[in-house]
Amino acid sequence: MPTLFAALIADESGFIVSAELVLVATIAVLGMVVGLSEIALNVNNELEDVGSAFGSLNQTYCVKGIKGCAGYSSGTEFRDNIDNCDNTCDVQSFDGRGEYSE
Numbered sequence: 042m043p044t045l046f047a048a049l050i051a052d053e054s055g056f057i058v059s060a061e062l063v064l065v066a067t068i069a070v071l072g073m074v075v076g077l078s079e080i081a082l083n084v085n086n087e088l089e090d091v092g093s094a095f096g097s098l099n100q101t102y103c104v105k106g107i108k109g110c111a112g113y114s115s116g117t118e119f120r121d122n123i124d125n126c127d128n129t130c131d132v133q134s135f136d137g138r139g140e141y142s143e
Contacts, residue, residue: 106116
């Protein structure tokens, strides 16, 4: 039993593998964090583009009235007023220093 215990203490072949594994895992996690933050920024930009596209749709329509022998229809009309956030680039992203990122 003492020889087995001494052999286990002297055995360091797994130490290098676990140290390399920790290093590789750390680099992978840091790369994933940077990649996911870029993905989040780009998803927000694309969603802002979609929102701006919906806001820029002209919703005005007009149906003229009809008048005939025995009846009539007065027609209908709708006007699209400007919304508060109809402009493009309403959502702006900032970097870590509080400056605009273009």
